[in-house]
Amino acid sequence: MATLDVAAIKADFPIFKRTVRNDHRLVYLDSGATSQKPFQVLDAERNFYENHNAAVHRGAHLLAEEATDAFEHARANIARFIGAQADDLVFTKNATEAINLISYSFLNATLKSLRGADLPKGVERFVLAEGDEILVSEMEHHANLVPWQELCEKTGAVLRWIGLTEDGRLELSDPSLFNSRTKMVAVTHQSNLLGTVNDVPAIVKLAESVGALVFLDACQSVPHMPVDVVALGVDFIAWSGHKMLGPLGIGCLWGKSEVLSAMPPFISGGSMIESVSMERTTFAAPPKRFEAGVPMAAQAVGMSAAVDYLNALGMASVAQHEHMLTEAALAGLADIPGLRIIGPENSIDRGSAVSFVLEGLHPHDVGQVLDESGIAVRVGQHCAKPACIRFGVQATTRATFYIYNDLEDVDALVAGIYSAKKFFGV
Amino acid sequence: MKLENMYQEIILDHYKHPHGKGLAEAFDAEVHHVNPTCGDEITLRVSRGTDGKFSVSYDSMGCSISQASASIMFDQINNHDFKSGEAAVDHLVAMLQRSVEADEDVLGDGIALAGVAQYPARVKCALLAWMAWKDAAIQAGAESQLETRISIDSNKEQN
Ligand SMILES: Cc1ncc(COP(=O)(O)O)c(C=O)c1O
Numbered sequence: 001m002a003t004l005d006v007a008a009i010k011a012d013f014p015i016f017k018r019t020v021r022n023d024h025r026l027v028y029l030d031s032g033a034t035s036q037k038p039f040q041v042l043d044a045e046r047n048f049y050e051n052h053n054a055a056v057h058r059g060a061h062l063l064a065e066e067a068t069d070a071f072e073h074a075r076a077n078i079a080r081f082i083g084a085q086a087d088d089l090v091f092t093k094n095a096t097e098a099i100n101l102i103s104y105s106f107l108n109a110t111l112k113s114l115r116g117a118d119l120p121k122g123v124e125r126f127v128l129a130e131g132d133e134i135l136v137s138e139m140e141h142h143a144n145l146v147p148w149q150e151l152c153e154k155t156g157a158v159l160r161w162i163g164l165t166e167d168g169r170l171e172l173s174d175p176s177l178f179n180s181r182t183k184m185v186a187v188t189h190q191s192n193l194l195g196t197v198n199d200v201p202a203i204v205k206l207a208e209s210v211g212a213l214v215f216l217d218a219c220q221s222v223p224h225m226p227v228d229v230v231a232l233g234v235d236f237i238a239w240s241g242h243k244m245l246g247p248l249g250i251g252c253l254w255g256k257s258e259v260l261s262a263m264p265p266f267i268s269g270g271s272m273i274e275s276v277s278m279e280r281t282t283f284a285a286p287p288k289r290f291e292a293g294v295p296m297a298a299q300a301v302g303m304s305a306a307v308d309y310l311n312a313l314g315m316a317s318v319a320q321h322e323h324m325l326t327e328a329a330l331a332g333l334a335d336i337p338g339l340r341i342i343g344p345e346n347s348i349d350r351g352s353a354v355s356f357v358l359e360g361l362h363p364h365d366v367g368q369v370l371d372e373s374g375i376a377v378r379v380g381q382h383c384a385k386p387a388c389i390r391f392g393v394q395a396t397t398r399a400t401f402y403i404y405n406d407l408e409d410v411d412a413l414v415a416g417i418y419s420a421k422k423f424f425g426v
Numbered sequence: 427m428k429l430e431n432m433y434q435e436i437i438l439d440h441y442k443h444p445h446g447k448g449l450a451e452a453f454d455a456e457v458h459h460v461n462p463t464c465g466d467e468i469t470l471r472v473s474r475g476t477d478g479k480f481s482v483s484y485d486s487m488g489c490s491i492s493q494a495s496a497s498i499m500f501d502q503i504n505n506h507d508f509k510s511g512e513a514a515v516d517h518l519v520a521m522l523q524r525s526v527e528a529d530e531d532v533l534g535d536g537i538a539l540a541g542v543a544q545y546p547a548r549v550k551c552a553l554l555a556w557m558a559w560k561d562a563a564i565q566a567g568a569e570s571q572l573e574t575r576i577s578i579d580s581n582k583e584q585n
Contacts, residue, residue, distance in 0.1 A: 364464045364489035364551065365433075372429045380464040388465070394487050395465035423429065424438070424490070 004313060004321045006406040012038040012309075013404055024374025027412045032192050032220060032353050032400030033378050034242045037306075041245055044305035048298040056297045057271060057288075071297040074304035075287070078252060081307045082218075082237070083228035088260060090253040090287040091295055095219045096143040098238035098253035099186070101290055102215060103147040105263040106184070110155050112264065122262025125183070125213060130156035133181040135212070137162040137170055137198075138390050139191040142383040144217045148186055162187070164390050168194040168343040172202060182212040189221035189237075193384040193398065194343030195326070195353040197221070204233045213259065219243055224322055224351055224402075226315040235259050245310065246303035250296050260286035267292045318403055322352040325401040325410055329354050332414035338426065339417070342391050352401040355382070358417070360426035363397040369420035370397075375412055431541035432548070433490065440535065441490040446500030450483035455565035459558040461550050466492040470558040474566045478507045482559060491539070491548050496555035498536045503559060508568035515556045522549045 010016045015036045020026050028036060048070060054063035056071045076086040092098040109126035113119060119127075134148050138161050152159045158181075163171040168191070178185070185207045190197045200216060207214045218237040221227055223244030229237055236259065241250040255263070265272055265283055269292035274282040283289045310318060327347045333339055338359035344350045358366060367379035378398045381388045388395065399413055453471035460467045466488030472480040482504045486496050503511040517533060520526040521540055528537035542552045564570050 362464075362489035364466075364491070364548070368432075368545070368548070369429065381462070385465075394467070423433070 001320055002314060002317050004317055004403055006404060009038075009313075010404050012040065014039055014042070016404065020374045020376070021372055022374070027373075027375040027405075027409045029399040029401065029405065029409065029413060030376045030378050031223075031243065031402035031405075032382075032398065034248070035223065035245050035402055036404065037245055037247070037302075038309055040309050041247065041302045041305045045247055045298045045302035048301045053298070055294045058294070067297050070301050071295060074297075074300035077304045078300075078307050079254070081311065082222060082254060083230050084254050085257070087285075087287060088254055088257050090255070090260070090290040091300060092238070092251045092253055092290075093249060093296075094242070094251035095217065095238045095240040096251075098251050099143055099215070099217070100147050101253055101266040102186075102236060102238075102263075103151045104266040106151055107154055108264040108266070120262070122258065123264065125259075126263060128155040128157045128183060131181060132157045132183045133160050133179070134158070135160050135162065135177055135182055135185045135187075137187045138164045139168070139170070139194055139196065139384065139387045140186070140188055141192050141217065141219070142385070143219075144186055144188060144215075145386070148184075157183070164194075164387065167345065168196045168391075170196075170198055170203075172199070172206070175206070178206040178210045178212065180210055182207070182210050184213050184215065186215040186217070188217040188219075189227075190224070190351040190353070191343065191384070191387070192220050192353055193355055193382045193387050193396070195350045195355070196344055197225075197349045197351055199349070200232050200234065208233075220351060220353065223310075225319040229254055241299065241303035241306065244303075244306055246306035247299040250299035250303050253290070255286070257286070260290075263290075265289050265292070269293055271295070313403060321403060322401050323347060325405055325407065326350065326352045326354065328407055328410045329399060329401070329413065332410055333417070336414070336417055336421075338421070342388075342393060342396050353398060354400070355396040355398040357393050357396055358421065358426070361420060361424055363395045365424065366397045366417065366420045369423055370413070370416040373412070373416055373419070375409075375416050377413075432545060434538045434541065436535050436538045437494040438490065440494035440497040444493055444497035444500075446483065446497065446504060447485060448483060449485050450481070453483070454567070455562045457558050457562045457565065459554055459561065461488070461492065461554055463547075464489060464551065466551055466554055468492070468496060468555050468558050470555065470562050472559070472562040472566050474563075474568075475505075479505050480508065480511065480559075480563050480566065480568070481505055482562075484555065484558070486555065488554070489548075489551055491542060492551040492554050495536070495539060495552045498534060498539070499555040499559060502532075502534045502536060503556075508563050508570075511559060511563065512568075512570070515560050518556055519553065522552060 052066040054067040056068045079086045079089040106126045110128045113127040214234040216234045216237045218239040222239040236255040238253045242248045272292040342355040363379040456471045468486035470484040521528045522543045524543045528540045
């Protein structure tokens with residue numbers, strides 16, 4: 001496993017050429033929200049537009065062929081990155097849309113079933129009856145909570161959730177959460193607020209014992225650690241390109257092929273059909289069934305370049321680098337009087353999202369003082385309000401680390417927090 | 427740009443020793459406004475007197491700017507009629523959009539919030555309590571202009 005050469009990596013990211021407030025160097029600790037982009041990704045996207053731009057899967061001309069090739073090559077490359085087959089990878093706008101795709105598949109299957117429609121084989125798994133259960137956890141990002149709440153409200157299914165222990169781990173000791181009514185288990189791989197990396201094999205085992213499907217929110221794992229969907233044993237994962245060096249506006253849903261084949265479509269229109277008459281339509285096989293309209297080919301090409309970039313570094317090295325920074329950050333923060341880590345205090349089964357609160361200082365004010373010296377963190381509830389409530393905090397300050405961060409950035413964070421305390425006299 | 431422009435002594439003073447904090451038992455309208463990006467929250471109550479003046483009470487949690495601003499709001503518009511309170515809110519908005527010079531007669535200590543205009547992400551914090559007051563007063567029967575409603579809605583948008 002190679003150690004990362006952060007100086008060389010930084011040189012690939014044009015954004016680090018600029019300075020921020022008061023001419024400070026940029027200390028970017030907000031990759032959990034979105035990552036910065038290397039020129040390799042920007043160039044790939046630009047090259048697509050400059051040389052191969054056409055509508056994918058349409059047209060009989062050379063450019064259309066090249067665009068389609070580039071798009072499908074990107075799909076295969078991204079699929080390989082998570083140990084999957086190209087046909088099982090669906091492009092979406094982002095992870096949020098991917099999760100809605102699944103929840104609306106449930107809704108659409110349920111509605112069609114209520115009308116007595118003739119359902120293709122396998123769809124039963126997506127038909128919800130009143131009293132069926134969907135299981136999430138208390139640490140979910142709103143993107144993996146609200147769609148399930150909505151689905152329950154519309155179908156009469158019941159939303160249940162796995163609670164959290166004091167140190168920010170899943171409380172898996174209540175076996176009744178997994179029962180014969182559980183149809184779907186949707187949990188995060190790594191919490192964007194707490195940093196916790198969840199015990200996926202344990203969840204899969206419990207879900208399998210009751211025949212429930214398992215969705216894993218991989219937004220904070222695929223960019224940061226090696227992920228192999230086959231080894232994980234889950235039914236679906238989703239993540240966004242923009243948090244893994246890729247462009248905005250593209251995300252992925254991966255699903256086991258037998259599961260995707262059974263799912264009714266979410267968004268309908270062009271491209272996703274097999275045959276259309278005025279009376280009825282039959283749908284294409286996955287992944288096209290879930291990709292209505294002209295797809296985001298340039299973004300797919302950019303995301304594929306991001307995968308190449310990460311592969312060249314090696315995901316094990318990426319994970320190790322972040323682990324080293326996380327350990328240093330946790331150690332540095334632990335010494336600050338009045339600071340409380342929200343989430344695991346040690347670096348075991350933990351990613352680089354480090355959230356904290358300071359006695360007598362509001363996160364927004366902490367963020368402001370840090371920003372004044374060029375340190376970009378996120379403050380607020382991080383789209384995980386229930387977890388904030390669970391830990392009795394209104395908001396937190398969160399630092400997240402990635403490949404272009406180094407120990408100097410950790411030191412800058414720690415020093416910045418001391419300045420904030422001094423500035424506000426706490 | 428200097429941090430001290432936003433965090434003036436007087437702002438920090440209001441933050442540490444807020445005026446008028448605590449909810450009154452009786453009220454004609456109660457609103458709850460939040461700033462979902464940072465979690466600031468305010469519950470605000472108004473009672474409309476027979477003289478048309480609104481007494482205000484509130485409870486809030488949040489960053490220094492939102493808390494100081496709520497305290498200043500209390501100083502400036504508690505026991506004012508809607509017209510004068512609304513004028514103060516509109517003046518604060520204009521000041522934060524840097525379209526007017528701050529007028530101390532209208533805003534009192536609120537002129538010290540002028541530095542917030544340099545930090546667009548904090549404008550919502552500064553407006554939270556004032557917009558909550560406007561919303562509550564309207565719910566308690568005050569007549570407002572269309573513009574007012576738009577600005578209240580925009581403060582309520584979610585992330
Ligand atoms: C754990 C987790 N899930 C879901 C999302 C939503 O991702 P997006 O906004 O790209 O759809 C995020 C992003 O903040 C996240 O961190």
